[in-house]
Structures are given as structure tokens and as C-alpha cells.
Amino acid sequence: MELYKLTIHEANELLRKKEISAKQLTESVLKRIEQVEDKIDAFNTITAEKALEEAEVVDKLIAQNEGISSLAGIPMAVKDNICTLDVKTTCSSNMLKDFIPPYDATVIERLKRENAILIGKANMDEFAMGSSTENSAFKKTKNPWDIERVPGGSSGGSAASVAADQAIFSLGSDTGGSIRQPASFCGLVGLKPTYGRVSRYGLIALASSLDVIGPITKDVTDCALVLNAVAGLDTKDVTSSSNPVDDYTTALKDNVKGFKIGVPEGFLDNNLDDEVKNSIDKAIKLYEKLGAEIVDIKLPHAEYALAVYYIIACAEASSSMARYDGIRYGYRAEDYKTLEELYKKTRSEGFGSEVKRRIMLGNFVISADYYDDYYLKALKVRTLIKEDFVKAFEKVDVILSPTSPTSAFKMGEKRDPMAMYLSDIYTVPANLSGLPAISLPCGFDSKGLPIGLQLIGDLFDEKKILQAAYTFEQNTDYHIKKPIL
Amino acid sequence: MEYEVVIGLEVHAELSTQTKLLCGCAAEFVREPNTHCCPVCLAMPGTLPRINKRAVEYAIKAGLALNCDISEYTRMDRKHYFYPDLPKAYQVTQHYHPLCKNGYIDIETEDGVRRIGITQIHLEEDAGKLIHDQYETESLVDYNRSGVPLIEIVSEPDLRSPEEGRIFLETIKSILEYIDVSDCKMEEGSLRCDVNVSVRPKGQKEYGVRSEMKNLNSFRAAHRAMEYEVKRHISILEEGGEVLRETRRWDDNLGKSFPMRTKEEANDYRYFPDADIVPMYIDKEWVTKLKEEMPELPSERRERYIKEYDLPEYDAGVLTSSKALADYFEECLTLYDDPKNISNWVMGDILRITKEKDIAHEDISVTPKQFTDLLRLVDEGIISGSIGKNVLEDMFDTGKDADTIVEEKGLKQISDEGELLEIIRKVLQDNPQSVEDYLSGKKKAMGYLVGQTMRATRGKANPQMVNKILKEELDGLKEK
Numbered sequence: 001m002e003l004y005k006l007t008i009h010e011a012n013e014l015l016r017k018k019e020i021s022a023k024q025l026t027e028s029v030l031k032r033i034e035q036v037e038d039k040i041d042a043f044n045t046i047t048a049e050k051a052l053e054e055a056e057v058v059d060k061l062i063a064q065n066e067g068i069s070s071l072a073g074i075p076m077a078v079k080d081n082i083c084t085l086d087v088k089t090t091c092s093s094n095m096l097k098d099f100i101p102p103y104d105a106t107v108i109e110r111l112k113r114e115n116a117i118l119i120g121k122a123n124m125d126e127f128a129m130g131s132s133t134e135n136s137a138f139k140k141t142k143n144p145w146d147i148e149r150v151p152g153g154s155s156g157g158s159a160a161s162v163a164a165d166q167a168i169f170s171l172g173s174d175t176g177g178s179i180r181q182p183a184s185f186c187g188l189v190g191l192k193p194t195y196g197r198v199s200r201y202g203l204i205a206l207a208s209s210l211d212v213i214g215p216i217t218k219d220v221t222d223c224a225l226v227l228n229a230v231a232g233l234d235t236k237d238v239t240s241s242s243n244p245v246d247d248y249t250t251a252l253k254d255n256v257k258g259f260k261i262g263v264p265e266g267f268l269d270n271n272l273d274d275e276v277k278n279s280i281d282k283a284i285k286l287y288e289k290l291g292a293e294i295v296d297i298k299l300p301h302a303e304y305a306l307a308v309y310y311i312i313a314c315a316e317a318s319s320s321m322a323r324y325d326g327i328r329y330g331y332r333a334e335d336y337k338t339l340e341e342l343y344k345k346t347r348s349e350g351f352g353s354e355v356k357r358r359i360m361l362g363n364f365v366i367s368a369d370y371y372d373d374y375y376l377k378a379l380k381v382r383t384l385i386k387e388d389f390v391k392a393f394e395k396v397d398v399i400l401s402p403t404s405p406t407s408a409f410k411m412g413e414k415r416d417p418m419a420m421y422l423s424d425i426y427t428v429p430a431n432l433s434g435l436p437a438i439s440l441p442c443g444f445d446s447k448g449l450p451i452g453l454q455l456i457g458d459l460f461d462e463k464k465i466l467q468a469a470y471t472f473e474q475n476t477d478y479h480i481k482k483p484i485l
Numbered sequence: 486m487e488y489e490v491v492i493g494l495e496v497h498a499e500l501s502t503q504t505k506l507l508c509g510c511a512a513e514f515v516r517e518p519n520t521h522c523c524p525v526c527l528a529m530p531g532t533l534p535r536i537n538k539r540a541v542e543y544a545i546k547a548g549l550a551l552n553c554d555i556s557e558y559t560r561m562d563r564k565h566y567f568y569p570d571l572p573k574a575y576q577v578t579q580h581y582h583p584l585c586k587n588g589y590i591d592i593e594t595e596d597g598v599r600r601i602g603i604t605q606i607h608l609e610e611d612a613g614k615l616i617h618d619q620y621e622t623e624s625l626v627d628y629n630r631s632g633v634p635l636i637e638i639v640s641e642p643d644l645r646s647p648e649e650g651r652i653f654l655e656t657i658k659s660i661l662e663y664i665d666v667s668d669c670k671m672e673e674g675s676l677r678c679d680v681n682v683s684v685r686p687k688g689q690k691e692y693g694v695r696s697e698m699k700n701l702n703s704f705r706a707a708h709r710a711m712e713y714e715v716k717r718h719i720s721i722l723e724e725g726g727e728v729l730r731e732t733r734r735w736d737d738n739l740g741k742s743f744p745m746r747t748k749e750e751a752n753d754y755r756y757f758p759d760a761d762i763v764p765m766y767i768d769k770e771w772v773t774k775l776k777e778e779m780p781e782l783p784s785e786r787r788e789r790y791i792k793e794y795d796l797p798e799y800d801a802g803v804l805t806s807s808k809a810l811a812d813y814f815e816e817c818l819t820l821y822d823d824p825k826n827i828s829n830w831v832m833g834d835i836l837r838i839t840k841e842k843d844i845a846h847e848d849i850s851v852t853p854k855q856f857t858d859l860l861r862l863v864d865e866g867i868i869s870g871s872i873g874k875n876v877l878e879d880m881f882d883t884g885k886d887a888d889t890i891v892e893e894k895g896l897k898q899i900s901d902e903g904e905l906l907e908i909i910r911k912v913l914q915d916n917p918q919s920v921e922d923y924l925s926g927k928k929k930a931m932g933y934l935v936g937q938t939m940r941a942t943r944g945k946a947n948p949q950m951v952n953k954i955l956k957e958e959l960d961g962l963k964e965k
Binding site for chain 2: 081082083089091096099101102103105200201202203204205207208209235236237238239315316318319322323325327328329339343363366367368371375
């Protein structure tokens with residue numbers, strides 16, 4: 001058995017039993033990277049040397065019969081917008097091509113405390129703007145299920161690396177679906193926790209009111225284990241919640257009897273690929289068979305979610321991107337005569353076109369003349385969307401939908417930005433309302449590409465979506481299948 | 486035509502909190518550049534702000550002192566513009582929901598008390614500082630000040646003359662010092678102001694077009710700038726011209742303002758809520774507690790001085806104009822119980838000396854103990870009042886006690902009758918003409934002879950005794 005194929009919980013058991021060492025596991029993953037990375041291009045940076053040193057530390061702990069955590073010795077990929085001390089953190093942008101943070105993100109501090117092993121920094125759409133990872137300034141990551149197709153985005157490198165067994169699990173960030181959609185495209189489990197459940201400190205902001213860090217894993221059990229490690233209040237992030245953290249593994253029960261699963265009216269109609277629809281219908285039937293009750297619900301304002309999302313996300317992004325001015329760190333243009341020229345050239349040369357597009361859109365919607373008509377109105381509709389969910393969760397435990405209207409599309413297929421934005425239609429409502437949502441494999445289309453099922457939970461009720469996802473997983477085998485590379 | 490002046494002021498005061506508004510860096514003023522900064526106040530990617538509760542508390546105190554309503558809901562917004570001293574390229578400030586609103590202060594003008602409205606007070610962060618003069622082609626940035634908490638106090642356009650503007654600024658400064666939320670040190674940039682000036686024909690309701698001048702860093706500059714702008718506006722209108730709505734730069738060296746940008750060229754700051762800082766709900770009980778803990782304000786203290794110490798209104802006003810001076814006065818009072826005498830000396834001599842030597846009221850080096858000991862030397866007739874004034878100056882210069890100086894310089898008053906008689910007889914002998922004048926009825930000659938006696942003793946002679954002995958001697962001559 002190749003060790004790189006293991007899940008976290010499988011590897012942990014073998015480590016505890018001393019049947020394998022952390023070094024062996026890390027070496028296996030590094031070897032796998034050597035074999036397939038040329039094809040996949042999942043990583044911006046690979047930290048092989050440090051990873052092996054850290055593995056030795058874990059092996060010492062094991063040798064001394066110290067109890068080890070669930071994540072000890074487990075190689076992980078981290079999206080390149082999450083700051084890692086002394087390791088380049090680029091956001092896949094020329095702007096931060098050589099940026100080395102002098103600090104760890106809080107999630108990294110927590111994972112290091114658990115002795116998880118950083119294997120590399122994963123490619124992404126530049127500053128997490130995109131749904132295909134084609135917007136990286138450095139490389140295009142391929143989908144391990146079909147290397148002519150995108151892995152999804154913006155956490156495409158995080159998803160592809162796990163799907164290709166180049167990491168046991170990874171961290172992504174999700175602003176409008178950037179964890180769930182690539183997880184769906186790559187046949188993995190991806191969780192966007194409740195806004196505030198996981199600290200954003202050290203996550204390079206795209207949109208502060210929407211961004212969340214979460215795990216991409218090979219199965220639901222692993223997802224719960226990673227969430228256990230990263231969730232919780234952080235005094236460095238005032239938007240993080242003091243809501244008590246559960247042991248999420250207690251939700252791993254094969255039981256949905258009496259669960260009320262909401263299916264939003266109209267969600268399964270327009271724009272939805274037939275094969276995706278089929279898989280979702282089958283999933284609904286399976287849940288019914290397992291004893292859940294399917295409830296029709298209404299989310300009357302959901303149709304505005306995409307428009308609202310792009311106004312708010314761009315507004316916040318334009319502000320988040322302002323600090324990249326070439327003065328203190330990051331890229332600075334070489335030829336300039338005046339301060340204004342320094343700014344203009346630095347930002348023109350340092351940012352890619354999608355980033356510039358969103359900066360312009362964002363600046364427009366918060367400009368004095370348009371603030372009320374666009375931004376303020378979007379905030380109001382956002383409140384209505386939130387209220388829709390509040391009402392829905394009075395009736396149901398979880399809400400079910402596809403993760404994405406299609407399976408993975410071909411590279412270069414979506415040249416029109418609007419077409420690309422549409423692929424986020426099912427994922428953005430959870431970000432706008434701060435709700436937790438998980439994507440898990442629920443089938444394959446005729447091209448052999450994975451299809452994802454999304455379950456949205458109530459605020460801080462990650463346990464219910466984990467339980468529903470776990471039950472689905474226990475009664476299907478989609479998560480076991482691996483791409484052939 | 487007669488014009489009415491309309492002035493509105495915005496006062497920026499750095500709060501004297503220990504740490505910055507959004508991170509744990511020390512907020513104190515330091516000269517060594519870039520020593521008080523961290524990833525947060527340098528706006529490194531991924532870092533997040535944490536609001537300083539003490540800064541919110543100080544801003545609320547300022548709001549209470551300026552009779553404002555304290556908002557129950559308040560929030561931070563972002564104000565976007567590019568400048569190297571602004572690391573995030575946005576300033577965290579309050580645009581939509583300021584912390585304090587609808588206040589006022591009363592200012593004492595020559596025409597009596599005037600009530601000036603306070604539109605709002607909002608909390609914000611300061612920017613860093615650019616240093617232009619070290620290299621010819623490059624500028625340097627110092628981020629020590631980046632993120633230091635500020636309050637901006639915005640007045641209603643209620644001020645009707647540059648003089649009122651000046652008094653308003655001084656009153657604000659004094660209040661902030663009293664409640665101890667700002668050092669108000671203009672030379673360190675902890676107090677700055679923007680002035681908005683317009684004029685309109687007397688009786689007209691609508692405001693005239695206003696010009697704005699930003700970042701005036703002394704009251705004197707602000708006062709001069711207001712006066713200049715008033716004159717400029719009036720002369721434009723007199724010539725039938727039109728005042729432009731614009732921001733102008735004040736050059737204090739030249740004593741002139743220059744156009745900086747017009748309204749059309751003005752930045753669109755794209756204000757919007759800062760999602761990294763959660764909205765704040767201000768607890769009413771907290772505000773009540775702060776209100777109860779409020780120290781005495783200058784106006785209250787002035788009233789007390791009039792009532793308790795029986796001081797004239799003028800004295801009370803001068804003494805309470807700065808907290809440091811009033812504190813000094815009160816400390817003297819614990820050691821010496823003649824308020825009016827202290828007041829005379831403080832207003833006359835201490836203020837004259839501090840002004841001449843450019844000493845801040847906080848930095849008066851003569852302690853209340855030293856000062857009141859001096860007053861006692863005068864009271865006891867050991868030195869004369871006029872010698873006392875010189876001794877006080879020496880005390881400021883040397884830091885020595887009054888009795889040491891009196892001893893060292895031999896300034897003790899001569900009150901020995903025999904000694905004085907001898908000196909006076911000599912004076913009479915040397916000035917026969919004056920003696921004759923006096924005897925022939927010219928009483929003025931007496932003053933001259935007193936002067937000569939004081940001169941002969943280098944001012945040390947006890948003046949009452951000199952008068953008495955001289956009179957006796959002259960009257961004695963008359964009888965002969």
C-alpha cells in the first residue's frame with residue numbers, strides 16, 4: 001500500500017500503532033509529488049526539507065510514547081494566501097511573488113501545535129479571485145481526473161494536491177465557494193465553516209466579511225478532525241466567535257433518521273447540467289431511503305445572491321487590495337519618476353487582469369455617487385437573503401443543493417468573466433449569510449468527472465452537516481474512487 | 486458692505502492611550518523612526534486590527550465633556566486614499582456612525598458667553614510621517630505614528646470671527662487636558678486643526694462659499710490663517726468676484742494661503758464599513774460610569790474659584806485656562822492660604838516668566854513649596870516685594886530655594902532702625918536741594934529722597950520704615 005493514499009484517520013492509526021513512521025509517510029507524499037507534480041502543477045512552493053525535519057520531531061514523540069494528536073505527522077498543503085512563517089506566501093500574484101511573512105496565520109499556529117506537517121503552498125487564483133485557478137500568475141493547476149480540465153477555484157491547488165495524493169489534506173479559503181467548488185470538481189470533501197468559526201488572522205484578505213478558512217479532505221472524518229484543530233476563538237481576529245467549539249468527530253454518526261433536509265424551490269431547474277441534476281436527485285432519494293424527510297423550502301431572495309455577492313465581494317476586494325502599493329513590501333515597479341507613477345506602474349504590472357477588474361468594479365460600487373444604489377442596496381438584499389435562511393432553518397436541519405451547476409470544465413473554456421461568475425451560483429448564498437456548508441462527492445458524470453453535493457447548515461451547526469455528510473458517505477463509495485494518474 | 490464671518494473648525498487630537506488604536510504597539514511619541522510598529526500597523530498582508538477599548542473610552546469622555554450624545558451603535562469605516570504614510574491605503578475612521586454627536590461648548594468672548602455647536606466627535610487612526618529633507622530625491626517614511634488613536638472634533642459653523650475661532654481652540658485644548666485624554670502637544674503634532682471659512686453679507690441666510698485649510702499645527706497659525714482667509718474672501722467679493730469652493734494650503738512662513746485642490750479635484754474616499762472591526766454597541770452603564778468619574782471641567786473650576794476663594798472673575802478665568810496652571814495654583818493653596826496673593830503672583834510674575842522663557846505650564850520648575858516659601862519671605866518683611874520678583878526669576882534660572890538666593894546675594898531687607906537712620910542722614914546730607922524743596926512745601930521731593938535711600942541700599946531697605954524715618958528726620962529739620 002502506498003502511504004500517500006491514506007486518509008488522516010488511517011494514517012493516524014498506523015502512526016499510533018507504530019506500523020509506519022511520520023518520516024515514511026512524509027517521504028511517500030514527497031515522492032508522490034515528485035511523480036505527479038509536473039502534470040498537476042498544484043504547488044507554488046514545496047517545503048520538503050522542513051517537512052522531513054518536522055516528521056522526525058513527530059517520530060521522536062511517538063518513540064517516547066507521548067500521545068500524539070490526530071494530525072501529528074500528517075502532510076498538508078496550505079493555500080498560498082494563508083501566511084506561513086518564513087515560507088513564501090504569494091497569493092499566486094506577482095505582487096507578492098517574493099513575500100515571506102514574519103508570522104504564522106492562527107490556523108497554521110494551531111496546526112503546528114498539533115504537529116501537522118506543512119508540505120507546500122498550494123496554487124490558487126490570484127488573490128483568490130476566480131473559480132478555476134487559471135488566474136494564477138504562475139501556473140495553471142490541472143484537475144487530476146482530467147488534466148485538460150480545471151480543478152476549480154480559487155483553492156484549485158489545495159484540491160488538486162489532495163485529489164492527486166500529493167497531500168493527505170489541505171487548507172483552502174472560501175469567499176464565494178472557493179473551497180466547495182474545487183472540492184466538488186476534484187471528488188473531495190470541502191467545508192466552509194460558519195463565518196467566525198475559524199480565525200482569519202493571517203489569511204490574506206479578499207473580502208473580510210465573507211472569507212473563511214476550511215479543510216479540503218479525502219473524507220468526512222478527516223474533515224471533522226481538521227475542523228477540530230482549527231476552530232475556535234482567536235483574540236487576534238475580532239470577528240472570530242466565542243461560541244463553544246464542539247468535538248466534531250461526535251457528529252460522525254451513520255444516521256439521518258428524522259433529519260429534515262430542505263431543498264430550495266427552483267434550485268434544481270435552470271442552468272443546471274442534466275447529469276449533475278441526476279446525481280442530486282439520486283442523493284435526495286438516498287437520504288429519503290435512509291429515513292430523512294425531504295422538505296420543500298423557499299429562499300425567495302436567493303436569485304439575487306450572485307449579483308449581491310459580486311458587489312460586496314468586489315467592494316471589499318478593492319479595499320483589501322489597496323495596501324499593495326509598492327511602498328513597504330511586495331512588488332515595486334522599476335521605472336518611475338513620481339509617486340503617482342510608482343503607484344500606477346506597480347499596480348498595473350503587479351496585478352493580473354481579474355484582480356484589476358474587481359478593483360475597478362469594487363471602486364465603482366463604493367464611489368460616492370453609486371454607494372447607495374449598489375453597495376448599500378446590496379447590503380440590504382444580503383440581509384434579506386440571511387433572513388430567508390433564518391426562516392428556512394426554522395423548518396429544516398440542513399439544506400441540500402448541488403455545489404456547482406456543472407462538473408469540471410475545460411481550461412480556457414470560460415473566457416467570459418460572467419460565465420465564470422455563474423459557476424458560483426450555489427455556493428455564494430452560504431457566504432453571504434455566514435452559514436457553514438460542505439461539499440461531498442455524490443457521483444460521476446459520463447466523462448468520469450466527480451459531481452459534488454452541497455449541504456448548508458445553520459449558524460455554528462457544523463455538526464449537522466457533518467452528520468448528514470458522513471451518513472451519505474457511509475452509504476456510498478464515491479469518495480473511495482481515485483483518479484488515475 | 487458689511488460682512489458676517491462664518492467659521493467651522495475640525496480639531497484632531499491624539500489620544501494619550503498607552504497603545505495604538507488597532508494594535509498593541511506603544512503610542513507614545515518617539516524620535517527613533519520605525520521603532521514602534523508591527524505587522525498590523527505596517528499593514529502586512531493577512532493581519533487584522535483589534536480596537537483599543539481605552540481609545541473608545543477616551544473618545545466617550547471627550548464626548549461627555551463636550552456635551553455630546555454618545556451613540557449606542559457605532560462602527561468604524563474605511564477612508565481610501567493612496568499616500569506612503571498610510572500603510573493600508575485606507576484610514577480607519579468613522580464616517581457613517583460617529584461615536585459622539587450633537588454637542589456644544591460655551592466659550593467666553595469679549596461679548597460674553599457664546600454657545601458653539603459640536604456636530605460630532607469621531608474616532609480614527611493617525612497616519613505615519615514622511616520625512617522629505619534627508620535626501621534630495623527620496624522621501625523616508627516613519628510609521629511610529631501610524632495607528633495612533635485620534636479624535637476629530639467637528640464644530641458647527643457657529644464661529645463668527647477668527648478671534649472666536651482662537652478662543653474655541655483654546656477652550657477645546659483646555660477641556661481635553663482637564664479630562665486627561667490628550668497631551669495636546671502641538672509641537673509633537675498631537676493637536677492639529679482644519680479650518681473652514683466663509684463670509685456672507687450681513688443679514689443673508691445662506692452661507693457663502695467656503696474654503697478649507699488642513700493640518701494647521703499651531704493655534705497661532707490657525708488664527709492667522711482664519712484672519713487671512715476672511716480678508717481674502719471679503720476682498721474677492723468686494724471686487725465682484727466669486728470665492729471658489731476649494732482646499733487651500735496655509736504657508737505660515739509667508740503668511741499666505743495657496744490653492745491646493747478644488748472640489749472637482751477632490752478625492753472620492755469611497756467610505757465603507759470596515760468588516761474587520763465588528764460594530765460596537767456602547768453600554769449605557771459604561772457611559773454613566775464614565776460620566777460619574779468625569780473630573781471637574783474648566784468652567785466648573787472657574788465657578789468654584791469665584792465662590793470658594795472669592796477671586797475676581799478675571800483671575801479665575803486666567804488661572805483655570807490650563808489645567809496645569811490651575812493644579813499649580815491649588816497645590817500652592819494647600820501650603821499658603823491667601824488665594825488672592827497667590828493669584829496675583831501667578832498671574833503677574835509666573836505667567837510673565839513662563840511666557841518670556843517659553844515654558845509650558847506643565848513644566849514650571851519652581852515647586853509650589855518653593856514658591857509659597859518665597860511669598861512668606863515677602864510677607865514677613867525679610868525681603869521686599871520687588872526684590873521678591875527678582876528672586877523668583879533667579880529661582881526659575883537656578884532651581885535654588887528663595888532663602889538660599891536671598892542669603893547668597895545678601896538681599897535681606899534692612900529693617901534695623903539705627904542702620905537705616907544712618908543711611909538716611911547721609912542721603913539728606915548729599916541732597917541739600919531736595920531737602921530744601923521739601924521744607925519749602927514741595928512734597929514731591931520726598932519721593933526722590935525715598936528713591937535715593939532705596940538706591941543706596943540696593944533696594945533692600947524696608948520701604949515702610951524708610952518712609953517713616955525720612956518723614957521724622959525732615960519734620961525734625963523743619964522745626965529747627
